[in-house]
Amino acid sequence: MPNPKANAGLERLYRESGWTLRQFAQEINRLGTGRGTPLRYREPSVHQWLKGHMPKEAVRPLILEALARKVGRPVTHSEAGFPSTPGDRQPDHPSTVEGLLNLGRQDMDPSRRSILGVGLFSVALTIPNWPDVVGRMEAAQKGDIQRMGMADVQAVSAMTERISDLDDQFGGRTARPMAAAFLVNTAAPYLGMEAPESVRKAMMGAVSDLCYLAGYMAVDEGLHGLAQRYYLKALELAGASEDHLTFCTTLRGMSVQAVDLGHGPEAMRLADAASAASPKAGSRMRAFLVGQQAHAAAQTGARVQAQGYLREAEVAMEKAESQSKAFGSYDPSSLLYHTSQVRYELGDIAGSIAAMEQSDRLRQSVYRRTRVRHRCTLAERQLELVSRDSVSVT
Template identity: 70%
Template sequence: MFLSRRSAVTAGLFSVALTIPNWPDVVGRMEMVRRGSSPRMGMSDVETVIAMTERISELDDQFGGRHARPMAAAFLVNTVAPYLRADATDAVRKAMMAAASDLCYLTGYMAVDEGLEGLGQKYYLKALELAGASEDHLTYCTTLRGMSVQAVDLGHGSSALRLANSAASASPQAGPRMRAFLAGQQAHAAAQSGDTSDALRYLKEAEAAMDKAESREKSFGSYDPASLHYHISHVRYELGDLPGAIDAMKESDKLCYEIYRRSRVKERATLAEFQIQHGHLESACATWNQALDEYSLVKSGRVDRRMQRMVGMIRPHLENQHARSLYERARTVIPPSLLA
């Protein structure tokens, strides 16, 4: 059930204003999307944007943001922006703004994947603006969570937790899968912030919600057991439980759908980092080799950073045959600019 426009732009969004630096008030911002001279827009145009967003998302999952984001950005400028200015009924205009919000969120996510953090935030803020104006509750909460993911990846645990909590508070009637999606991120952010009790409480909520969601239906393309185990792994890592983090990340890798190549490469590299920190050098080398198997197919700044870290972490161990073999292979696969 969606919030009314007034509640979305006042009660819910007001709490967000406290968590995002320089948050532009979205009250009245829908008027910024003015009607232009474009042809009349219909629901078929909305469906085109939705379908295009789904296809771009699939490309992002398989090949990384550096491949897919330019396509999304061009589609936003050349197609979606004129749609937003076109003549339409209120219902169609609202649906188009919701579709545009989802595409802005995806484009921001891909910008962050490239390592363009500031650009990603700009797209996220535009997604929030359009979601609030169109009463698109799902994209609104998803975008806040995406901003929390960005913050936690940058090591800003307190900001990540505030954003994750804002996403959860703006979604009081979320279904079990959405609740797991939000609580898993709350758990990760709380753990990074050093709040052990809340991290474990949120993680328990995520696990219970996922059990309910999985008992109702299997859902491809949304928060799933692999994603939950990813969060379990990071919570355990932040709390100092390396063996638990390794086990959970292995389970996440085992459950990961084939289409999610970028996530698989990144998370295998993360698993290898956990393994080498735990003193399991040869296991780490084997896992890194698995990541390298698909690395050349993925164009992602986040994955590139993982590969840079891999090279730095194995250099002290080059007397070991497995580490030396991995290092030599990496030099043939990873761009020289990342090896410097």
């Protein structure tokens, strides 16, 4: 057989990355491990890819994501010289409702869970801006004439609250299948029904909130690609319904996901976008947004900026605590968690532990999921401090 033709597209991307063959292979292996499929590629494999040998189909998304993270922009199959696969071909303009139903159905189906679970977190994800999505919602194809009212909107909101309560108590693995089933069977179909414009917008906002919750719970299971897909649907619907609150909350949630995965610059970009999209935020909402900016800035090493954001969040929280109306679950315990994260990112492990312990003492007992997660983080840092001190003594 004749030798394959060198892959010029992949070669260009490789040169742009500035990697060595070894670094390229190591990044692919790292992403494979993060996806739950450990790999052991070495320099000869990368060399063969550049010479035109086609990587395995399951490895191509890892190559594209690795390159996208390195060069800071989306990388397509065609740009990398790879053929498209059936799963990559999407309708040119899929409707929001159709896309939402497809996503929810896949998430409902236990046989699809392993496929959904291999989705990668993408740092090159295109995030819509508020002006780009506000007021834009394609008309759904209508079948039988049906109408909905505010009572239906209230039912979707109430169900979302119940699922959120279950998440607080037992975590996303327990509650998310319910959210997916409710989304497909009840919530999404409402978007195609007849209703006054005010009711339609209210319903889009309610379904947006449900999508955000589903994404948040997917993060809890480590299904980061799936979470991003839910988050994007939440942004689309929030913009269409002119729901600033859910739009900003979703961007912030995406920033939390990014920072927890160690993608500081992406987390900073998303946290800044959330803050910019909420110019009239109240005190508690401001603390909610700025606390996340502080954590993201600290992870990028911007010490002065991180400390400035943290002080701003503390002032906003003081104002919020003096008022009667709360915002969600962001309270002094939550702010202390951000204080702990900032201190840890800036190298103050002992200070991080102290803030985390104080946060744990103030946290309301209803938030069992959060308590378990944060106590695990606290234990890890206590062990890290003991290990460091032992090395110093030795």
